[in-house]
Amino acid sequence: MSAPIKTLVIDGQDVSASADQTILEVAKEHGVFIPTLCNMQGLHPIGACRMCVVEVKGSKKLIPACTTNVEEGMEVTTNSVRLQGYRRTVLELLFSERNHVCSVCVVNGHCELQNMAQKLNLTHVHFPYLYPKLTVDASHERYMVDHNRCILCGRCVRVCDEIEGAHTWDITGRGIDCRVITDLNQTWGSSETCTACGKCVHVCPTGALSEKGKSVAEMSKRKQFLPYLTMMRERAK
Amino acid sequence: MTPEELNEIAVTEKEAQSRFPHHVCVCTAAGCLSAGSGEVKKALAKEVIESGMQHECKVKGVGCMGLCSAGPLVTVDGRMYQNVTADDSTDIVRSMEDGKPVKRLECNTKAPFFTRQTKMVLENSGVIDPERIEDYIAADGYSALLNAITEMRPNEVVDQVIKSGLRGRGGAGYPTGLKWSTVAKASGGAMKYVICNADEGDPGAFMDRAVLESDPHRVLEGMAIAAYAVGATRGYIYVRAEYPLAVKNLRTAIRHAEKLELLGNDIAGTRFSFRVEVRLGAGAFVCGEETALIASVEGKRGTPRPRPPYPAQQGLWGHPTLINNVETFANVPVILRKGGEWFSKIGTAKSKGTKVFALAGRVKNTGLIEVPMGIPLREIIFDIGGGIPDGRNFKAVQTGGPSGGCIPEAHLDLPVDYESLAKVGSIMGSGGMIVTDDSSCMVDVAKYFIEFCMSESCGKCVPCRVGTTHLHNLLEKICRGEGTEKDIATIEELCDVVRNTSLCGLGQSAPNPIMSTLNYFRHEYTAHVKDASCPAGVCITARAKEAK
Numbered sequence: 089m090s091a092p093i094k095t096l097v098i099d100g101q102d103v104s105a106s107a108d109q110t111i112l113e114v115a116k117e118h119g120v121f122i123p124t125l126c127n128m129q130g131l132h133p134i135g136a137c138r139m140c141v142v143e144v145k146g147s148k149k150l151i152p153a154c155t156t157n158v159e160e161g162m163e164v165t166t167n168s169v170r171l172q173g174y175r176r177t178v179l180e181l182l183f184s185e186r187n188h189v190c191s192v193c194v195v196n197g198h199c200e201l202q203n204m205a206q207k208l209n210l211t212h213v214h215f216p217y218l219y220p221k222l223t224v225d226a227s228h229e230r231y232m233v234d235h236n237r238c239i240l241c242g243r244c245v246r247v248c249d250e251i252e253g254a255h256t257w258d259i260t261g262r263g264i265d266c267r268v269i270t271d272l273n274q275t276w277g278s279s280e281t282c283t284a285c286g287k288c289v290h291v292c293p294t295g296a297l298s299e300k301g302k303s304v305a306e307m308s309k310r311k312q313f314l315p316y317l318t319m320m321r322e323r324a325k
Numbered sequence: 326m327t328p329e330e331l332n333e334i335a336v337t338e339k340e341a342q343s344r345f346p347h348h349v350c351v352c353t354a355a356g357c358l359s360a361g362s363g364e365v366k367k368a369l370a371k372e373v374i375e376s377g378m379q380h381e382c383k384v385k386g387v388g389c390m391g392l393c394s395a396g397p398l399v400t401v402d403g404r405m406y407q408n409v410t411a412d413d414s415t416d417i418v419r420s421m422e423d424g425k426p427v428k429r430l431e432c433n434t435k436a437p438f439f440t441r442q443t444k445m446v447l448e449n450s451g452v453i454d455p456e457r458i459e460d461y462i463a464a465d466g467y468s469a470l471l472n473a474i475t476e477m478r479p480n481e482v483v484d485q486v487i488k489s490g491l492r493g494r495g496g497a498g499y500p501t502g503l504k505w506s507t508v509a510k511a512s513g514g515a516m517k518y519v520i521c522n523a524d525e526g527d528p529g530a531f532m533d534r535a536v537l538e539s540d541p542h543r544v545l546e547g548m549a550i551a552a553y554a555v556g557a558t559r560g561y562i563y564v565r566a567e568y569p570l571a572v573k574n575l576r577t578a579i580r581h582a583e584k585l586e587l588l589g590n591d592i593a594g595t596r597f598s599f600r601v602e603v604r605l606g607a608g609a610f611v612c613g614e615e616t617a618l619i620a621s622v623e624g625k626r627g628t629p630r631p632r633p634p635y636p637a638q639q640g641l642w643g644h645p646t647l648i649n650n651v652e653t654f655a656n657v658p659v660i661l662r663k664g665g666e667w668f669s670k671i672g673t674a675k676s677k678g679t680k681v682f683a684l685a686g687r688v689k690n691t692g693l694i695e696v697p698m699g700i701p702l703r704e705i706i707f708d709i710g711g712g713i714p715d716g717r718n719f720k721a722v723q724t725g726g727p728s729g730g731c732i733p734e735a736h737l738d739l740p741v742d743y744e745s746l747a748k749v750g751s752i753m754g755s756g757g758m759i760v761t762d763d764s765s766c767m768v769d770v771a772k773y774f775i776e777f778c779m780s781e782s783c784g785k786c787v788p789c790r791v792g793t794t795h796l797h798n799l800l801e802k803i804c805r806g807e808g809t810e811k812d813i814a815t816i817e818e819l820c821d822v823v824r825n826t827s828l829c830g831l832g833q834s835a836p837n838p839i840m841s842t843l844n845y846f847r848h849e850y851t852a853h854v855k856d857a858s859c860p861a862g863v864c865i866t867a868r869a870k871e872a873k
Contacts (some may be wrong), residue, residue, distance in 0.1 A: 134630065134785070135631040136786050136787070136828065138786050138828065141826055149825075149833075151630050155631040156631070156633070157633075174822055174825065177788075177818070177819075177822045178787050178788055178822065178826060181787055181788065181791040181822075182787055185790075185791045185793070193339070214815070216798065218794065218798075239787075240785075240790070259784070261610070261784065262783060262784055263779055263780060263781070263783070263784045263789075264782075264794045265784070266784030266786065266790065266791055307588055
């Protein structure tokens, strides 16, 4: 049974969509760009990075496009000056949170955070850098995690749980002290649940998760597996 | 349990109580207990036996009487004594024998603190023994539930709540009746849930704790009525583990209610079944946010998720879920007993009923109060609260906890209701009310609250996680006397971003204390920045260090 069809307006453009689609999906279908960081096709959306917030007429609050389904008669604005300002500030906050020095990063040139900064024309950060002291865990045979590059998007947690079914990754701590952990906060190398499939590494938007043996700018992520896996699983149903 | 059987219990209990000419009630809620009321109760019971009055005098533990600052509190045949110690028991027992009250312990119950209050939610608090279900039944307890399930249809119950105009007491003030009817209409398969949010985490707030400790059956009855109205069969009470006495009294209450078949299967011979379980929170403030609370009950990490879908459509384990605060549920039995229309006559046009506040900070009478909606703030602080101690001057009142704002003297004549408080940049919140005098620095106050939000942020969304940290760091810098005008501008910019882009209510309201103090006490910020000095002398600025 297919979901009913809804009609709505996105940036002045009349569009129709299936009721089970999100604003983000429909916008993408119609060539409207909404920036995202935590969202990834094939994973459950969580609305954490707040990059995709949009304005909906009649709602005082900003609405995350990735988790909100379309409704009949919605009037969505995706790129007002106000939204551009908020997005840049949120992105700046991310850059100020941990160490994101691109020139020494394994994913330099292939990084979603870096790309986003270029796309949104972010050249300076006017908040003081927090630079917390964080560790690198290179105990795993093939991969490593550098917490200094992590933006806590939760993609690794979701892909490991929803796709691989191992739930090795999770998040510990509160607020600014949050960190991704393997199993019950033990080293990745000693994790008994990790299948070493590497899905987490390839969905990671930054250089937080990488393959060992890669030098600066050598690590590019291969995300193609995810839409393919999702498609094959849908078919198998 | 049929209504007739319930009535029989009430009659028997009343008879048993009337056999005693004297009643001594000792407050054994957390406030007085920590002041030593446990010892007082023991000593009184011993003294009564020693003087051979055990057949004439009944000593019982009761819930909160309100004036926590004067605890331990004891009432003897309706007369209240304050600051009672175990050594006073001889005099108190003698006073019952000779009929002369103990003058030195007397608490003036004709003071505005007592006379200006309207007790509805707290009507049994300080009167009945929270550990005895019979005492609650004797006070008309569970009659509303049995009447509802035997005489009313679920939609009639919802109608009464809609008519009452009751709004959520957890903070946001969403119309309770509307919430109930949404859950009642939700078609979500077989299961529906009712959750009671008792994860009270605001600093300085203890309303829900007092209700749970003093009158736990009232909350259970409210939940059961709600369950009947919306068609739910299972309920959870999410209460923080830091409230051991509330948890203990709740568990006892559930056990007793199940034993009398007021909870369980086929209640009162009808087809309505309802079971309640207690879930303990691990002390995360964010778990008071309904979606985070639901995640926590499910055994997951307590982080909020975007709404919609609302819990009323997809809540606990994906089923339609009604989630209300302790005080909201505690209002329900009285609404059903006296009717929605009666309830709607109390309060203001848009805010009905009463509100329980935890009065704390720099006021003479700190404690728990219940006042009708619409009462001016000034009356709460200066009449009920007795004003500011030590001859100091009032500076601001902070309502709504870390999500609320600081209200200055100029707005003290505002009636307390949801809309008025929002208009001046604060919120009703769950009912914390912290008064500050001129010895407090408002920058320091703002820093305290943002520090709370920063450490209680779950870390899921970027603006709340990183934004509150920057806000805290900047305020700390200003308090050190090292801030600049530019820092204040950055703070204002960050407040706007955090408020508008955060995922849940915690982040969206975290800037309120800063924005309200910037609005009303900007000169204090300026003094810190321009002269590196703290007008209240609280912050250790560079200049203050030099002066030393």
